[in-house]
Amino acid sequence: MDPQNERQIKKTNHRSKKNDPIINCFDKLPYEIGIDILSSLPITSLVQLSFTCRSLNTFSRDPHLVSTHLSRSSINGSECLILHSDYPIQNQLHFLQLSGDNQKVRKINIPFAMSLPEFNIIGSSNGLLCLINTLFPESIYLYNPFTRDHLEIPKNFGSQDQVVVYGFGFHLVTNDYKVIKITYYTASFYHHMAGLFRGFWQNCGRQLSEVQLYSLRSNVWTNKGVVPYRLEKWSSPGVLVSRRLHWVSRWGNYYDGRLQRVIVSFDLVNDSFNVIKHPGSNPGPVGRWASCHLADLNGCLTATVPCGHGAFSVWIMKEYGVNESWVNEYNIGAYYPVSMISGEFERFHIWRNMFGKKLVRVLCVLKSGELLLEYRGCGLVSYNLENGTFKEMVYPGMPRVYETMVHIGSLKSTAFPFL
Amino acid sequence: MVTTDEKGPLTAKKKSVIIRSCDGDEFLVSESAAVLSTSLKKILEEKEDRLIHLSDIDNKTLAMVIAYLSTHADDGLSDDLKRSFDQEFVSGKEFDVLKYLVLATDTLQVTCLCYTVAKKMADIMKNKLVEWVRREFDIQNDYTPEAEAEIRRLDAWAWDDRQLEDD
Numbered sequence: 191m192d193p194q195n196e197r198q199i200k201k202t203n204h205r206s207k208k209n210d211p212i213i214n215c216f217d218k219l220p221y222e223i224g225i226d227i228l229s230s231l232p233i234t235s236l237v238q239l240s241f242t243c244r245s246l247n248t249f250s251r252d253p254h255l256v257s258t259h260l261s262r263s264s265i266n267g268s269e270c271l272i273l274h275s276d277y278p279i280q281n282q283l284h285f286l287q288l289s290g291d292n293q294k295v296r297k298i299n300i301p302f303a304m305s306l307p308e309f310n311i312i313g314s315s316n317g318l319l320c321l322i323n324t325l326f327p328e329s330i331y332l333y334n335p336f337t338r339d340h341l342e343i344p345k346n347f348g349s350q351d352q353v354v355v356y357g358f359g360f361h362l363v364t365n366d367y368k369v370i371k372i373t374y375y376t377a378s379f380y381h382h383m384a385g386l387f388r389g390f391w392q393n394c395g396r397q398l399s400e401v402q403l404y405s406l407r408s409n410v411w412t413n414k415g416v417v418p419y420r421l422e423k424w425s426s427p428g429v430l431v432s433r434r435l436h437w438v439s440r441w442g443n444y445y446d447g448r449l450q451r452v453i454v455s456f457d458l459v460n461d462s463f464n465v466i467k468h469p470g471s472n473p474g475p476v477g478r479w480a481s482c483h484l485a486d487l488n489g490c491l492t493a494t495v496p497c498g499h500g501a502f503s504v505w506i507m508k509e510y511g512v513n514e515s516w517v518n519e520y521n522i523g524a525y526y527p528v529s530m531i532s533g534e535f536e537r538f539h540i541w542r543n544m545f546g547k548k549l550v551r552v553l554c555v556l557k558s559g560e561l562l563l564e565y566r567g568c569g570l571v572s573y574n575l576e577n578g579t580f581k582e583m584v585y586p587g588m589p590r591v592y593e594t595m596v597h598i599g600s601l602k603s604t605a606f607p608f609l
Numbered sequence: 610m611v612t613t614d615e616k617g618p619l620t621a622k623k624k625s626v627i628i629r630s631c632d633g634d635e636f637l638v639s640e641s642a643a644v645l646s647t648s649l650k651k652i653l654e655e656k657e658d659r660l661i662h663l664s665d666i667d668n669k670t671l672a673m674v675i676a677y678l679s680t681h682a683d684d685g686l687s688d689d690l691k692r693s694f695d696q697e698f699v700s701g702k703e704f705d706v707l708k709y710l711v712l713a714t715d716t717l718q719v720t721c722l723c724y725t726v727a728k729k730m731a732d733i734m735k736n737k738l739v740e741w742v743r744r745e746f747d748i749q750n751d752y753t754p755e756a757e758a759e760i761r762r763l764d765a766w767a768w769d770d771r772q773l774e775d776d
Contacts, residue, residue, distance in 0.1 A: 218708075218746075220715050223727050230731040237767050239734070241760055242742045243751050285766075292736060296766035338763060 224249065229258040232268050233336055233599030234287055240601070250601055251337075253609035260317055260600045267557050271570075272298075272319065272335065272597045274311050275589030281308055283335060285597070286585060289557050295587035298335040305342075306331060311593070312369075312427040313358025317600025318607070320358035320369060320427075327354065330369060332406070332604050335597075341604040343404055346411045348373055355421045357428030357435035361458040365608055367406040368458055370428070370435060372417055374399050403461060406607060417463055419443060419454045429484040431491045432510040433458050436484050438468070453484065453493070469505035469516035470495045485552045486596075494552050500524030504552060504561075520561070525580045527568040554596050564594050626653065627660045628675070630668040635660075636675050642682035646674075647718035665716060670709045673698075677722050695722075699729040704745055707733075 219227070228236060228250065236259065240250035249255065263269070273284040273295060283298040300306065306323050312330075313320040323329035328345040348354070348371075357370040375398045401414040421437040428435030434455040443452045445467060453466040468482065470493075482495040482505075491507040493516075501524050509515040553562040553570075560572040562583075570583040603609075624640040626649070643661075644650040652661055663671065680686065680694050699707070707730050714723035734742065743750060752760070761768045 218712065220712075223711055223715055223723065226724060226727040227731045227734070230728060232735060234767065235735050235737065237764065238737065238739050239742055241739050241752075241757075241764075241767065242746075243748050245751075246748065290735065298766060299763060301763075 225252070225255050225258055228255055229262050230266075231259075232287055232290055233259075233263070233270065233601075234290075236601065237336055251603060253606070256317070256601050256603075256609075260598060260602065263598045263600070267555075268598075269554060269596050270599050271553070272311065272314065272595045273589060273592040274309075274595070275592035277589065277591040281306075282589065284587070284589060284592070285335065285599070286588075287599075288554070288562075293585055295585045295589070297587070299338065300333070300335075301338050302331060302333075302340050302342075305329070311595045312356040313430070314595050314597040315358055315367065315430055316360035317598060317602035318360070318367065318604065319595070319597065322356065330404075332367065332607075334600065334602055334604055336599050337601050337603060339602075339604040343369065343406070344409065344411060346371060346402055346404065353423050355423060355426040355428070355437060357426070357430075357437070357456060359428075359430040359433075359435050359458050361433045363433065363459045365407070366458075367607060369404040370414075370456055371402045371404070371411075372399060372421060373402070374420065414461060417454070419452065419463070419465070421454060425484065428456065429486055429491075430458075431484075431486045431489065434464070436466070436491060438482060438484065451482075453491075466491070466507070466511070467513040467516065469493050469507075470503060470518060483551055485554075487552060488555055492552060494550065496549075497521070500526070500549075502550060520575060522561075522563075522573060523578065525565075525571065525573075527565045527571060527582055551594075553594060566593075570594070625659075628671065629660065629662045630666055630671040631664050632668045634668040634671075636668075636671060638675055638678065639682060642675070642678040645678050645681055645719060647720070649717060663716070666713045667709070670706075670713045673706075673710060674713055674717060674719065674722070678719065681721075695725050698722075699725055702729070704730065704733050708745075 228239065231239065236250060240247045267289065269288050271286045271288060273286065275282045275284060281300075281303070283300055284295045285298055286295045287293060306321060306329070308324045309321045309331075310324050311319055312322050317334060317336075319333045319335060321331045321333055323331075328347050330343050330346075331340050332343065333340040353374040355372040355374075357372075358368070360367045399416045399418075399420075401417050402411050403414050404411045420440040420442070422440055425436075425438040428437050430436075434457050436453055436455050439452045439454050441451045442449055443465075445452050445465065451468045453468055455464045455466055456462070457464065470482075482493045485492040485494070487504075487506060491510060493505045493507075494502050495505060496502045502522055503518050504520040504522065505516050506519045507516050549566055551564045551566070553564050556562050556572060558572075559576075560574050560581075563571045563573055565571055569588075572581045572583055573579075574581070626638050626640055626643045628636045628638055628643070628649075630636070640653065643653065649661060652658075666674070677695075677698060681691055686694075702710070707726050711723060711726045711730065714720075714726060742748065750757070
């Protein structure tokens, strides 16, 4: 269909709505121009606009506007960061718009805070956050911080002695939000034993894992059998790239004829697992234990691999699924944010770096072309790729200790998520 | 193109059209420029009339649209020049002027200008407060004071900084 026809049709559709009691407050403007203008606004301005009058409030939730706004925001890099802070007050959510003037960390209300006194964010996808109750992990919420819409998904009970790895993602093909819960029922000593007996270990993983998948569309959990890989707890939640969630496996999978870590992916469309080569894993004891962590950088699967002494290299998979396309794009030297040097985190840093507690995470590429890094518990740092300099990012209202999640702000409703 | 006739494009260039605004001013426009507007093109295809009356576009706005059309119909200008013309065209214009312009481009169906103007409007609207939007779009606040207080309480972050631009 050529764009002109499409435009005509949309126009007619709009006109047929004229009799509806709800009209677009931009009534002087044609529907699609209204959509065009509003969809290029940052989420903060869009929310402001929705407060002007009732009909504009309704119009701001128009499904066509919501989806256009979402896709534009992801293309033009108007992401925001969701900061989950525990200090000085526990379990607070804040957000920070990454572009534009007047950047400021703003606090978001959680309307269901009473039923979610302690939580973790297990993903952000297509405008919604997925929060899990850390005290009662069967309680999982989908939440849009910009509309305050929320929805508790059906509970999925599990036994106590377990390691659980999560993932949350949306994909357009299925037009569905999914939550994946991978449970390892092995007792903790098995994990240690397993490292010593490779074959035995793999069998353990095979028998004692359980994959459960929740689909918002069907609103049920289904059992997807087992996963033949042992995923690292610290790689949870999975990172969504190219319609698949990704985690890092433990060391000990045969790949390319040798034992190593692999990246395990879960396809949200056909619900299947796959394996990707782990880039740049160093041989020797450090390479074996050091954690890489995954990220989505401009739509490419990205892995940061520590190279010792606080430095790390950033690998980018240029062509998804092609192992040969892993490129060591950047090598970033050691950097210690002021708060880390002065604060209580100093004594842990080497351990964290070597043994997998994600010390540095790559969050995204800023509009300025700089890389945004999160030094765990110590703050946001932008890294200039051209001259290799670091700059700590401090904004008014920033909490002291927090964890971040890149999020695209949207007025997506949890009540009608598929419109 | 207007016609599949071989001579078509050639003759089209030579012809011109008179467009009359709602204030009665008349503009002489080459047909090659006029056909960039989908609506004008349709009118020209349907009838031989060389005078088109536009009842809802004032002469100030119409003059701007015609300047745009003429520039884009000029084969002598490169695409880069046209693009920079577009940027120049919308920059520095008042929000009010842009509002009329966007409506005119929609009536005339000049899609690319319409989107350029809409983008410029969105740029101006960024970080504007509720009060600004109400004023510029002449929107009546139909929330009751109680309802508005409730929104302000629930989405406190959206209201907490009055230092946002409000010009």
